[in-house]
Amino acid sequence: MRHFAYPLAFVAGLSACSQHATPQQPTFQKPRTVSTIPIHTFPSDTALVFQRTPCYGTCPAYTATVFRNGKVSYNGERSVPVMGQHTFSLDQATVAAMLDEARRRNFNSLEHSYHARVTDLPATIITTYLPGQKHYQVMAERGAAPQPLQGYIDYLGAKLDPLAGLSTQR
Numbered sequence: 001m002r003h004f005a006y007p008l009a010f011v012a013g014l015s016a017c018s019q020h021a022t023p024q025q026p027t028f029q030k031p032r033t034v035s036t037i038p039i040h041t042f043p044s045d046t047a048l049v050f051q052r053t054p055c056y057g058t059c060p061a062y063t064a065t066v067f068r069n070g071k072v073s074y075n076g077e078r079s080v081p082v083m084g085q086h087t088f089s090l091d092q093a094t095v096a097a098m099l100d101e102a103r104r105r106n107f108n109s110l111e112h113s114y115h116a117r118v119t120d121l122p123a124t125i126i127t128t129y130l131p132g133q134k135h136y137q138v139m140a141e142r143g144a145a146p147q148p149l150q151g152y153i154d155y156l157g158a159k160l161d162p163l164a165g166l167s168t169q170r
Contacts, residue, residue: 044129045067045068045069046065046066046067046068046129047066047067047068047095047098047099047128047129048065048066048098048099048102048126048127048128048129048156049063049064049065049066049125049126049127050063050064050066050124050125050126050156050157050160051063051064051124051125051126052122052123052124053122053123053124053125054077054078054079054122055120055121055122056119056120057120058079059078059079059122060078060079060080060122060161060164060166061076061077061078061079061080061122062074062075062076062077062080062082062164063075063077064160064163064164066090066095066098066160067095068092068095069092069095070089070090070091070092070094070095071087071088071089072087072088072089072090072160072163073085073087074086074087074088074163074164076164076165080164080165080166081164081165081166082163082164082165086163088163090159094159098155098156098159099128099130099131101152101155101156102128102130102152103130105148105149105151105152106148107126107128107130107136107138107148107149107152108128108130108133108136110138110146110148110149111138112137112138112139113138113139113140114138114139114140114141114144114145114146114149115141115144116141116142116143116144118141118143121141121142121143121144122141122142123139123140123141123142124139124140124142124145124153124157125137125138125139126138126152126153126156140153
């Protein structure tokens with residue numbers, strides 16, 4: 001009987017300790033949507049995908065898929081004046097300039113992600129489809145992008161934010 005008393009006392013002691021332990025707070029991850037190319041297109045038609053992700057507040061969230069022919073497939077997701085799916089047009093010279101800017105800034109040599117270590121910051125995700133190269137995706141939370149990437153985000157934002165109804169003077 002004594003042999004059973006020791007393990008029983010040990011288990012009772014453990015359960016008493018666990019009642020006084022501080023409960024673990026659940027970790028919440030920022031919602032992120034994933035950039036996708038519309039299913040009816042081919043990557044060779046796609047020039048780039050520019051996505052602004054949501055935050056817990058009113059950060060604008062939209063995805064713009066820019067095609068080589070100048071067509072832009074836009075989806076306003078949250079906190080933008082232009083909500084839902086729309087099709088816009090850019091001239092082909094603008095699309096070519098967007099890709100030239102990626103080359104000039106050595107976009108494909110950047111790291112794939114830059115984190116600010118703050119839970120409520122929005123991010124920008126850019127995927128480029130440069131001719132003769134594999135597609136390349138970079139995600140940067142606000143404030144974490146190195147200067148070449150931030151410059152490219154600002155450049156693309158100046159071209160694409162107006163499609164979402166956003167001012168370029170944000």
